[in-house]
Amino acid sequence: MTVDRTATPILQARNITKSYGQVQALRGVDFDILPGEIVAIIGDNGAGKSTLIKCLSGAVAPDSGELLLDGKPVTFAGPKASREQGIETVYQTLAVAPSLDIASNLFLGRERRRPGVLGSVFRMLDVKGMRKDAEKALSDLGILTVQNLGQAVETLSGGQRQAVAVARAEAFSSRVVILDEPTAALGVRESGKVLDLIRQVRDRGLPVVLISHNMPHVFELADRIHIQRLGRRAAVVTPQSHTMNEAVAIMTGAMQVDTTPSADAASLSKA
Amino acid sequence: MSEQSVATAPPAGKDEHRQSPPALVRLRILMHDKPILGPLVVLVLSLVVFSLLADNFLSAGNLSLITQQVMVIGIAGLGQTIIILTAGIDLSAGAVAVFSAIVMAKAATDLGLPGPLAILVGLLCGGVCGALNGALVVRFRLPPFIATLGTLSVFYALGLYLSGGATIRGTDMPAIMTAMGKSFSLFGTNVSYGAVLLVVLVAVVSYCLLYTSWGRHVHAVGDDVQAAGLTGIRTGRVLISVYIVAGVLYGIAAWVLIGRTGAASPQSASTLNLDSITAAVIGGASLFGGRGRVLGTFVGALIVGVFRNGLALAGVQVLWQDFAVGLLIVGAVALDQWIRKGSR
Numbered sequence A: 001m002t003v004d005r006t007a008t009p010i011l012q013a014r015n016i017t018k019s020y021g022q023v024q025a026l027r028g029v030d031f032d033i034l035p036g037e038i039v040a041i042i043g044d045n046g047a048g049k050s051t052l053i054k055c056l057s058g059a060v061a062p063d064s065g066e067l068l069l070d071g072k073p074v075t076f077a078g079p080k081a082s083r084e085q086g087i088e089t090v091y092q093t094l095a096v097a098p099s100l101d102i103a104s105n106l107f108l109g110r111e112r113r114r115p116g117v118l119g120s121v122f123r124m125l126d127v128k129g130m131r132k133d134a135e136k137a138l139s140d141l142g143i144l145t146v147q148n149l150g151q152a153v154e155t156l157s158g159g160q161r162q163a164v165a166v167a168r169a170e171a172f173s174s175r176v177v178i179l180d181e182p183t184a185a186l187g188v189r190e191s192g193k194v195l196d197l198i199r200q201v202r203d204r205g206l207p208v209v210l211i212s213h214n215m216p217h218v219f220e221l222a223d224r225i226h227i228q229r230l231g232r233r234a235a236v237v238t239p240q241s242h243t244m245n246e247a248v249a250i251m252t253g254a255m256q257v258d259t260t261p262s263a264d265a266a267s268l269s270k271a
Numbered sequence B: 001m002s003e004q005s006v007a008t009a010p011p012a013g014k015d016e017h018r019q020s021p022p023a024l025v026r027l028r029i030l031m032h033d034k035p036i037l038g039p040l041v042v043l044v045l046s047l048v049v050f051s052l053l054a055d056n057f058l059s060a061g062n063l064s065l066i067t068q069q070v071m072v073i074g075i076a077g078l079g080q081t082i083i084i085l086t087a088g089i090d091l092s093a094g095a096v097a098v099f100s101a102i103v104m105a106k107a108a109t110d111l112g113l114p115g116p117l118a119i120l121v122g123l124l125c126g127g128v129c130g131a132l133n134g135a136l137v138v139r140f141r142l143p144p145f146i147a148t149l150g151t152l153s154v155f156y157a158l159g160l161y162l163s164g165g166a167t168i169r170g171t172d173m174p175a176i177m178t179a180m181g182k183s184f185s186l187f188g189t190n191v192s193y194g195a196v197l198l199v200v201l202v203a204v205v206s207y208c209l210l211y212t213s214w215g216r217h218v219h220a221v222g223d224d225v226q227a228a229g230l231t232g233i234r235t236g237r238v239l240i241s242v243y244i245v246a247g248v249l250y251g252i253a254a255w256v257l258i259g260r261t262g263a264a265s266p267q268s269a270s271t272l273n274l275d276s277i278t279a280a281v282i283g284g285a286s287l288f289g290g291r292g293r294v295l296g297t298f299v300g301a302l303i304v305g306v307f308r309n310g311l312a313l314a315g316v317q318v319l320w321q322d323f324a325v326g327l328l329i330v331g332a333v334a335l336d337q338w339i340r341k342g343s344r
């Protein structure tokens, strides 16, 4: 998969800041992702990775800074607004409703109604149709062996819950998929399936933003690696330009990088 | 919701020949899957026990009396249930109902509005009270317990003020306003219109909770309000709508209350606040949100009615009736904790 470095970034953030009371989670961070590429975000706990992707998805409103979608400035009023633009996010906390069943969770917030009077007047949900589609989505992915989609999500294991959240993002995204530590709760086998899934998404031509602490995964999958440190972008590297040890050194501050990041989309395009 | 009762999640990749879980665990899974089961068993058991204790307990006349005694609690309990589903609680349910009853009665007697219009004004009053509760919870971020503890006194005082402390007699109102207390004969039993209305409302609210987006969003908000927000659900709107719908249900309860007691009085229904919570909790609604069924609340209201009526027929003092209902509540909450332990 080759990435066109001269393309306009699909999603771009410029100089974003965000504070929670005294805590400055983001101190002027930049971010960009090109069509068709996988960008990994790495960084210590508290570096602002989750806050950054929440700003990208509209779940958090930045204090200042700019967001560009296909080069045009946007502001997302909430998570729904970004979803309507085809940006799907799996949050670190998964964002599922445990007491609802799997199919309901897949369609949560975008339920489909029955056609005709039943739907328009009585607002009746197309429960069967949604369940059928959910079944298809999950079996297509092959990451879930759930016999009963009517099963409440609270009865699932951590890994299965994660799979439901990833499947939801995969099924509905049309522009960008954002995953915040999607393999954190998974065993080796389940992680492997999620990684396959990420490749599948990329092969569909959708760019993926992946937050992960797992360096081998990151270096295997990512086209570029955004290194987040203390609320800023410390550097952007590629698996080719830097080793894992160097990336970790930048992440922890043991290694300094000059202020012009070596591998952001613009400078790479000149190369 | 599930057609099959497969509730255990086999961890992916585990071999098939696992041991079947011990009986107690299976029971917990079953009760988790079919929340109506517990209340239903209690209801049937209490019917059997009281029919043995008191000869005339199962008579048509007495059963019809029980339904009349539970119809107000049942309808208010429906409103209470949807609020509890969002992990809230409404201490002002009875106060809203009493205030709405007085507004309704005054609209007919003092303003001279025709009956249906006066009833509508009463329902509107309930809705506005609910909107106020909702605004306190959503806009001012007050815990529902505190918000409704405050409005409980406010609505009660307003009702007292508007009525001047006096009872408005049903005979002074248009006939339709007391119609819910009237009965018709069905297979030789007297069935009150209010009881029919309760059953209809149980069906309507069940439908809304189980078969519409709104219902799913109510559950999701009760499960985890932050998660619901991240999926794009407008959680504030859902919450406010829940409090408004509950308020309107209390308004309907007010109409039935006027029919049942033949009057609108600031002193009536003083136990309705807690009774509506009791019905919901005994019916299996979880105070932690997300779990509960209005059908359960209906059964819960019947259980309370059956206990009070049966103990009274058996010659047990009122204080021991309260004692028994108290035990029921504690038992129901303890059971809910036990059931939840299996899934979290």
Ligand SMILES: Nc1ncnc2c1ncn2[C@@H]1O[C@H](COP(=O)(O)OP(=O)(O)O)[C@@H](O)[C@H]1O
Pocket (backbone or CB within 6 Å): A020, A023, A024, A025, A043, A044, A045, A046, A047, A048, A049, A050, A051, A052
């Ligand atoms: N909702 C919040 N309220 C207060 N502080 C927060 C909130 N979310 C994040 N923070 C703080 O912002 C900083 C960055 O957090 P986060 O973006 O979650 O980091 P990461 O995902 O990189 O571990 C941390 O110091 C964290 O404590």
Ligand SMILES: [Mg+2]
Pocket (backbone or CB within 6 Å): A049, A050, A051, A092, A180
């Ligand atoms: Mg994080």
